[in-house]
Amino acid sequence: MTNTLDAKDFQSRLQHLDTLLREAEQTADPAARAQLQQIVQAILDLHGSGLQRMLEHVEDVKEGGDSIIANCLRDPVVAGMLLLHGLHPLTMKERIDQALQDVRPYLRSHGGNVEVVELRDGVVRLRLEGSCHHCSSSTVTMQQTIEEAIYGQAPEVVAVEVDTNEESLELAHAGGRVALPLLRAAN
Numbered sequence: 001m002t003n004t005l006d007a008k009d010f011q012s013r014l015q016h017l018d019t020l021l022r023e024a025e026q027t028a029d030p031a032a033r034a035q036l037q038q039i040v041q042a043i044l045d046l047h048g049s050g051l052q053r054m055l056e057h058v059e060d061v062k063e064g065g066d067s068i069i070a071n072c073l074r075d076p077v078v079a080g081m082l083l084l085h086g087l088h089p090l091t092m093k094e095r096i097d098q099a100l101q102d103v104r105p106y107l108r109s110h111g112g113n114v115e116v117v118e119l120r121d122g123v124v125r126l127r128l129e130g131s132c133h134h135c136s137s138s139t140v141t142m143q144q145t146i147e148e149a150i151y152g153q154a155p156e157v158v159a160v161e162v163d164t165n166e167e168s169l170e171l172a173h174a175g176g177r178v179a180l181p182l183l184r185a186a187n
Contacts, residue, residue: 007076048085099153122158
């Protein structure tokens with residue numbers, strides 16, 4: 001069995017599906033809209049039930065079950081499907097922590113680090129630390145790397161806001177925060 005769907009294709013197909021659904025919701029017939037919503041929900045429920053049962057079977061495996069699930073979670077398409085159906089075994093916070101763990105070696109190679117300050121209502125507030133915050137191009141690159149990692153692991157995150165040590169002092173007086181530009185496509 002060959003895997004022809006990669007993470008980029010998966011995201012593209014989800015966006016295409018979203019566009020089709022939005023267009024279909026514009027129909028003037030309220031009964032047709034309601035029926036479309038019921039059809040979509042029935043398909044999601046059916047697939048979600050099947051995925052949930054598959055996860056339960058994998059968890060029942062005495063040896064290697066955890067390894068199978070870990071491999072599934074590393075696959076962005078499978079992880080995306082689990083998220084779509086509310087079946088991902090890791091919480092948003094755990095996935096954000098994993099994303100940050102994945103980028104820390106890169107950040108440390110540039111003399112930096114990142115810390116979660118707050119997670120509330122889908123907004124992740126971070127603090128950049130280290131010596132590279134004096135170079136604006138390094139800071140922008142680090143912020144983009146961090147944001148891409150977070151959205152890759154937790155696409156339901158609404159926004160990522162970053163305070164650097166130097167900016168935090170300046171912003172504390174101004175009462176503001178530095179918001180990263182969104183790098184993902186709008187839904």
